[in-house]
Amino acid sequence: MRDVATLAGVGVKTVSRVINGEPHVSAATIERVQRAVADLNFQPDLHAGNLRRTDRRTGTIGLLVGSVSNPFSGALHRAVEDRAAQRGVAVFASSLDDDPNQEEKAVDAFLKRRVDGLILTTIKPSQAYLLAEQRHGTPLVFIDREPTGLEADAVVSSNADGAAEATRHLIGYGHRHIAYLGDRPEIQTARERKRGFMEELGRAGIATGEVTIVEAVTDEAQAEAAVASLFTASTPPTAIFSAQNLITMGALRALRRLGAHRRVALVGFDDVELADLLEPGLTVVAQDAAQIGHRAAERIFARLDGAELESQTFVVPTTLIRRGSGEIRPS
Incomplete structure (x- = not known):
């Protein structure tokens, strides 16, 4: 001041x-x-007393996740807290709700509380607004989505490869008319999953005109309505790839309501709670949220401990889990 x-x-x-x-x-x-x-680049200090310590640390980190309503975000939060608790560090958490305006507000709130580091899920087209904070020594790690506008650590899933594996799985069971349900295209993970889906179709020689693409599906209700509308067409799909777990739940509800859950194949991206108890069980491409959160926290603490590291993107593999819904052949 x-x-x-x-x-x-x-x-x-x-x-x-x-x-x-x-x-x-x-x-x-x-x-x-x-x-x-x-x-x-002055930020008002809400915890000035903490800064009287010789290391000028507050013993806190800020965590911004996609949405608290999504189980994937909850799993990330738990994983980061597990590592932070081992070091006696508190985690301030906030939800992005995939709102570009909310992103910068949440980050600003963290910085006003003088967090020692930031672990961020982002949606703005650029994160260059954090360059000054990065130059001042605040360690940044991005999770789920890579940043643009600056070089920083990131920990992400193998989104394109996982989507390609799901698509290849459906093709292997004889499907050619596959519907794709995805999130908003401005979200990096949604673009990557669609890319993996489309590229795998191309490798199999399937024309994109033979598939149905539905994007900007943001919740279960929209997904349920979108799937219901697919079956009003003269040639409905024989299989569905849903590229996000909340979309998968909406798609599953629609298929069950239509009595189509045993004749239309379904593979979802990201696991769903109790998926193995459904009939048929739900086939998914599972992300490893625990590993993503642990790796991000470890990277933050390594930088806080003084390690001089080049910025790096860590890609955590996904896993195809076969449970039955993705193994239905076209009738």
Whole structure:
């Protein structure tokens, strides 16, 4: 705050009043202080007492996940907390809800609390807004999706390869008319899974005109409606690849409601709770959320311990789990 005050040509108390939105400060002074804050990349410190420690650490990290309603995000959170607890570090967690505006707000809230590092799932087209924070030494690790606009560590699943394996599996059981249900195309993982699906069709010599692509499916209700509409066509699909676990649940509900769950094959990306208890069991391409979270946390703590590491992307393999729904042959 003293640096901001010096640059703006005002007193420290004035800086405090501007930052806290107190009245009786002129517009010209507010502008000078805000410009100095931006130039110095100043973040108000909500835990100044912690910074009196010699290592200037707060014993916290910030974790931004896709959505708390998604079990995959919950598994990531648990994995990060497991590693953090071993070091006596607290985890501040927030949900992105795949909203670009929410991303920067959540990150800003973490930084105001002076977290020691950030583990982030992101959706904005660029994460270049974090360059100044990175230069100041805050370690960053991105999970589930790789960053753009800066070089940083990332831990992701083999999305394209996993989708290709699911598609190859369905083709191997004789399917040629396969429907694809995916999330919003601006989400990196959705693009990668669609790419794997389409490339595998090409390798099998299946024309894309023989498949149905449905994108921007964001929840179970939309997925259920989308699948129901597929079976109003004159040539409905004999198989479905659903590229996200919540979409899979909606697709499964629609198939069961239509009485088609034993004659239409279904493979989902990411595992679903109690999938093995369904009849038929649900075939999935499972992500290893625990390994993703553990690797991300370990990378953050290695950097906090002073390790000088080149930025690296770690790809965690997926696993095809056969349970029955993906092994139905076309009638």
